[in-house]
Amino acid sequence: MKSTLIKFPSPSSAEAIIAVSGLSRQFGTKKALNEVSIFVPRGSVLGFVGENGAGKTTLIKHLLGSLKAMTGSVRVFGLDPVLDPVGVLSRVGYLSERRDLPGWMRVGEFIRYTQAFYPGWDERYASQLLDQFQLDPVQKIKTLSQGQQAKTGLLAALAYRPELLILDEPSSGLDPVVRRDILEAIIRTVADEGRTVLFSSHLLDEVERVADHVVMLHQGRVVLNGRTEEVRAGHISALLAFAQPPGASPVLLGAHAVTGFGSEWRVLFGGSRTDLVTAAALIGARVVEERTPTLDEILVARAGGKGS
């Protein structure tokens, strides 16, 4: 039975690359992170979702050691990123949403400059990426398009083959072609020797394709945390029909969002099918349609009543 080609470790059996427990952070009176605990095993891809201001970037800053944990603990590769920034950052590739590249440098200069910081820099891989991303080494960074800048930043984050790749909204503001390149880079990173990726995004379609784990933040708290397919399977989008139209929006135990009018209401329900049928019967409704919702629908429902 030693014949299998599979080299991707099963994420459940692997060691923790990121372990955050009970992390809270306050900015003034605002709780940016509230008792956040996450665990990212080696070789997995964690999709980090939530509306703007949910705390995603704040958590990423803790992982990079640029914010110190007020309460709780943060470990990356088993190390404290604040106490051992070199030990952590030399093994992390990071691309922020605001790409912060030195505009006055040429692409080639920037690559050589970045290379100097990382002994593990893979020159062949870097030139392969340069080629693939169709970047011109003599072009000044400030003259690059948004998409080209993102690719330049991504090249710099990938070329030393980091064990952990952290991407903060890598696709934000980019066209579909560049988004595709970024997505493929993530896929290749995982396919190569089972490296670990954490990426935040509000493009839930991407998260759904690529992430094996999803963590959803809402107002600084983790509201969902699990395998992508289990998170989806744990919810039902159902259409309820009432024999008697309820006067106001019906209240259903376990429902995260209720929309509708008259005698038909759509609910996003967290729980099993049996629970749903029981809960519906209690308020005089029956389930006339049901399907597994997308992550997008779950996020909108979980992130508060207003649809967006």
Next chain:
Amino acid sequence: MQLRISIQDGTPIYQQIVEQVKYLVAAGRLKLGDDIPPIRVLAEQLRINPNTVARAYLELEREGIFTMRQGFGTKLAQVKVLLTRREKLRLLAEPADRLLTHAHHLDVSLDEVIALLRERDAAMQPKSSQ
């Protein structure tokens, strides 16, 4: 081997792969000894997590549909296993459940559903006859 993944579909992605491969085999579009794309290639093609593809391949290997050997890549093996009647019926059980759920919600009786199936089958005959 061309597969299509739908995010809207409630079926987990790895299961979509498993089901589509089985379907391709049953339809004779994948043949014994055919090369199967490496995990990483299929992952990039479908733009999905390689772990997900690996999981589907593992499942297909466990069911004896794929063989994966170091240095030889992944190949299609033992098509006969798939072609047992039980396997085929198992593949149809899920869509059948879905159809019956719909029918139940719409208050359509089983007899009417069976009649509908016959009717649809008759309608499809001229196109799919080979």
